[in-house]
Amino acid sequence: MFLLWKESPLTSPEIEPASATQPARAAQLTALLRSERFTGHDTGAHPEHPRRMPAIDLELEQRGLLRDRPVVQFGPATDKAINRVHDAAYLPALDAFATGGGGHLDADTVVRADSVEVARLAVGAGLAAVDAVLAGDVPRAFVLARPPGHHATPRGGMGFCLLNTVAIAAAHAFARGVERVAIIDWDVHHGNGTQDAFYDDPRVLFCSLHQWPWYPGTGAANERGTGAGEGFTVNVPLAARSDDTIYLHALRDHIVPRVHAFAPRLILVSAGFDAHADDPLGGMRVTERGFASLAGACLALAEEHADGRLVAVLEGGYAPDALGRSVAAVVTALDGDAPG
Numbered sequence: 533m534f535l536l537w538k539e540s541p542l543t544s545p546e547i548e549p550a551s552a553t554q555p556a557r558a559a560q561l562t563a564l565l566r567s568e569r570f571t572g573h574d575t576g577a578h579p580e581h582p583r584r585m586p587a588i589d590l591e592l593e594q595r596g597l598l599r600d601r602p603v604v605q606f607g608p609a610t611d612k613a614i615n616r617v618h619d620a621a622y623l624p625a626l627d628a629f630a631t632g633g634g635g636h637l638d639a640d641t642v643v644r645a646d647s648v649e650v651a652r653l654a655v656g657a658g659l660a661a662v663d664a665v666l667a668g669d670v671p672r673a674f675v676l677a678r679p680p681g682h683h684a685t686p687r688g689g690m691g692f693c694l695l696n697t698v699a700i701a702a703a704h705a706f707a708r709g710v711e712r713v714a715i716i717d718w719d720v721h722h723g724n725g726t727q728d729a730f731y732d733d734p735r736v737l738f739c740s741l742h743q744w745p746w747y748p749g750t751g752a753a754n755e756r757g758t759g760a761g762e763g764f765t766v767n768v769p770l771a772a773r774s775d776d777t778i779y780l781h782a783l784r785d786h787i788v789p790r791v792h793a794f795a796p797r798l799i800l801v802s803a804g805f806d807a808h809a810d811d812p813l814g815g816m817r818v819t820e821r822g823f824a825s826l827a828g829a830c831l832a833l834a835e836e837h838a839d840g841r842l843v844a845v846l847e848g849g850y851a852p853d854a855l856g857r858s859v860a861a862v863v864t865a866l867d868g869d870a871p872g
């Protein structure tokens with residue numbers, strides 16, 4: 533049994549999100565989907581806490597990365613969209629749990645009265661990002677939302693995750709007529725929920741780089757999909773203390789060739805930052821420059837196969853300062869600039 537949370541929570545500066553838009557350069561920049569509502573779902577003394585959001589905003593603001601961005605409006609995801617991935621019984625049960633006062637969904641996963649509303653909005657941001665990219669309104673998008681999603685399986689939430697935003701976004705893309713979606717997950721933990729959602733589905737190439745052995749215990753290299761989906765799950769387990777070079781080589785050697793062969797029409801990235809050297813929940817040594825390089829490689833794949841269409845979704849990342857710096861580096865890379 534692996535537990536996701538084994539460390540004490542950290543603190544971060546508190547700021548208000550800032551925004552300023554000028555249309556001149558907006559069409560070229562990555563859209564950032566943000567909301568003050570993502571500081572709801574107050575988990576208390578828990579590493580996946582609301583202060584992750586202002587830590588990101590502070591770094592983006594200080595680097596001038598909130599200016600001139602295209603704006604993508606979004607609202608909460610509907611039951612119909614969510615139930616493309618999650619079992620029909622799950623959402624009513626989760627709603628009832630939250631309405632009844634919430635508590636712990638599992639040892640790691642806190643539910644408050646507003647948690648389902650916040651998670652629905654996070655999913656809605658993912659869907660709006662996909663819509664905006666498919667419509668050509670924005671070239672790329674980064675959903676800066678919480679709670680994270682990639683551990684949430686069709687049957688239910690776990691590991692800080694309530695609804696699987698990236699999986700629901702992929703299912704939404706299929707409903708919009710996209711034929712093939714590659715999901716690249718570089719969170720330090722294996723994206724078991726996303727894998728489960730598409731394990732037998734050849735329309736999704738799910739690729740995960742993750743620490744091994746580590747929470748949640750899945751993600752062995754021999755987990756490759758089943759039935760029609762056999763060969764469409766690519767797990768790349770990595771030893772503790774893997775650094776930028778190891779991550780980039782793993783992506784280049786094990787994932788990039790598979791994505792080329794798959795030729796996705798949309799790339800989704802489960803962008804967790806808990807492989808950062810400073811992170812309390814991971815044992816890796818990735819830096820913000822490494823994350824920027826991973827993002828740049830994903831962007832190159834999107835440009836080659838998917839007309840540049842890429843949507844990144846925030847997953848983990850529990851050292852607020854490192855999280856802010858890493859998100860800023862990835863935003864810069866997705867904008868097509870050199871990492872700062």
Ligand SMILES: [Zn+2]
Pocket residue numbers: 719720721804806847848849
């Ligand atoms: Zn994680």
